Amino acid sequence: MATITVSLFRNGRNQAIRIPRDMEFHGVTELIVTREGDTLTLRPSRPSWSSLATMEPIEADFLADRPAVIEPGRVDFSERED
Structure with a gap:
């Protein structure tokens, strides 16, 4: 860590x-x-989750044509015990 x-x-x-x-x-x-x-600490201000309320709504077909990224049969939760 640099100190000046x-x-x-x-x-x-x-x-x-x-x-x-x-x-x-x-x-x-x-x-x-x-x-x-x-001690004063400076850090970049980043958008918070509450900033989502100020964003424009997304279109209804957002990500409708997205590619499948998980191969069929790769994930099987049928044998999971809770």
Whole structure:
């Protein structure tokens, strides 16, 4: 794990840091900041399951013409005991 020291500065009323180029987050526009004691952890913000509610509905025939990926007879659950 790489560790470096950076300087803090003020950006308006916020405290900020500059993330060095070799540690930058590529393709990320938002970070989640978590504080635990005197430690701040930065990690990319990823879509959550609740974001599905904001998506457009899929078409009724979505994946209707998908290829069979499991060979017939390959999976047999008839002998399974619960």
